[in-house]
Amino acid sequence: MIGIVKSNNHLTGDDKKYTSKRRGRGKFMRVRGTLAVLTITALALTACGNNSGGSSAEADTKAADQGAASADVSAEPVTLKLGLSFADSHLITQELYAMADAVKERTNGGVDIEIYADSLLGKESEMYEQLYMGTIDMALETIAFQSTTHPELTIEDLPYMFATREDGYKALDGDYGDKLNEIIASDGAVRNLGYMELGYRHMTNNVRPIEKPEDMKGIKFRTTTSDLRLAVFEALGAQPISMSFSEVFTGLQQNVIDGQESPLSTIDSSSFYEVQKYLSLTGHFWTNECLLMNEAKWESLPEEWQTIIQEEVDSCETRIREKNVQADEDLVAKMKEKGMEVNEVDKAAFVEVLKPLYDEWEEKVIGSELMDAYKKYAGY
Numbered sequence: 001m002i003g004i005v006k007s008n009n010h011l012t013g014d015d016k017k018y019t020s021k022r023r024g025r026g027k028f029m030r031v032r033g034t035l036a037v038l039t040i041t042a043l044a045l046t047a048c049g050n051n052s053g054g055s056s057a058e059a060d061t062k063a064a065d066q067g068a069a070s071a072d073v074s075a076e077p078v079t080l081k082l083g084l085s086f087a088d089s090h091l092i093t094q095e096l097y098a099m100a101d102a103v104k105e106r107t108n109g110g111v112d113i114e115i116y117a118d119s120l121l122g123k124e125s126e127m128y129e130q131l132y133m134g135t136i137d138m139a140l141e142t143i144a145f146q147s148t149t150h151p152e153l154t155i156e157d158l159p160y161m162f163a164t165r166e167d168g169y170k171a172l173d174g175d176y177g178d179k180l181n182e183i184i185a186s187d188g189a190v191r192n193l194g195y196m197e198l199g200y201r202h203m204t205n206n207v208r209p210i211e212k213p214e215d216m217k218g219i220k221f222r223t224t225t226s227d228l229r230l231a232v233f234e235a236l237g238a239q240p241i242s243m244s245f246s247e248v249f250t251g252l253q254q255n256v257i258d259g260q261e262s263p264l265s266t267i268d269s270s271s272f273y274e275v276q277k278y279l280s281l282t283g284h285f286w287t288n289e290c291l292l293m294n295e296a297k298w299e300s301l302p303e304e305w306q307t308i309i310q311e312e313v314d315s316c317e318t319r320i321r322e323k324n325v326q327a328d329e330d331l332v333a334k335m336k337e338k339g340m341e342v343n344e345v346d347k348a349a350f351v352e353v354l355k356p357l358y359d360e361w362e363e364k365v366i367g368s369e370l371m372d373a374y375k376k377y378a379g380y
Helices: 013-017 031-050 056-068 091-106 124-133 144-148 151-157 165-173 175-184 227-235 245-253 264-269 295-299 303-337 347-354 356-366 368-375
Strands: 078-083 111-116 138-142 190-205 220-223 239-242 259-263 278-294 341-344
Touching: 091 111, 091 190, 091 303, 111 303, 124 138, 124 144, 124 278, 138 144, 138 190, 144 151, 151 175, 151 227, 151 278, 151 356, 151 368, 165 175, 165 190, 165 278, 165 303, 175 190, 175 368, 190 264, 190 295, 190 303, 220 227, 220 245, 227 239, 227 347, 227 356, 245 259, 259 264, 259 278, 264 303, 278 295, 278 303, 278 347, 303 341, 356 368
Parallel strands: 078 111, 078 138, 220 239, 220 259, 278 341
Antiparallel strands: 138 278, 190 259, 190 278
């Protein structure tokens, strides 16, 4: 069994002292842990009120220490399997290692999260099924991929959803993210612990640089099995081909497909620059991965451990966001160094061609309630 549990050597000082921001979506995901912290805080404040010699600051400090410090829980240690498709070197994978190390340290070894990167536990669809069955405990899945069980989550495959990534952050941290979490948890099988930003997806191919929609005509692009993503590429005149991510490199190498679309971090970690000539910065999808956990396994954990896991996931989520902006700039430079021809695109032209898909898919699949929650944050 290849359970990759790394030491704390790669958890830097900055990572260890990083504190996560509390966001709106936390109300839904942290009910039990939050109640525990509130109870402790209330007891501390009551004690403060009955003891003239103690200060409110001291009481607050004690409450925070009890709620956030390492947990000494008399429960049997547990090992959690976490599967994802990204390579070991991917930014998200590395930050998940840091998260796992912090959880293990703060629970005094009580929670050991074993990370299985690079599809070691199967394809994304297989891991999703295992998560529902309870044969694995945690998995990283795109929001839109979960439309297999919750069709309305197809919304995350709409092209050019947000004017800026900051608009997207506000949406996921606000009412829109809360709504997504409710949908994900609605069947009682899994819950979402956090959104890990994968970033903007761009197009690579071996046929020609893509600057405007007309340049897409006839190019065979790999995309996911999402009906909406297929519709996007068809609307642009391309030939979309569904293919498992683990097969993409070989497909490009053997000319089964001409191109693919993915974030810069994935283009880099998967070495697509070795088999692709052109990189067009289309930014057509803004993608986030959900860190899902089996609900029964979550409920089996002591509340103190739940709180620690959620806090460290929040910190992981925030670190990834902060690193992505700089990483994108660095990766564009790296792709040029690797010999790829990089170009900007006429995004307004792409948006104009794809605009009709919004009304069509709202009526057909997504529904007005979720669409309205999204539109508040679109930024257009």
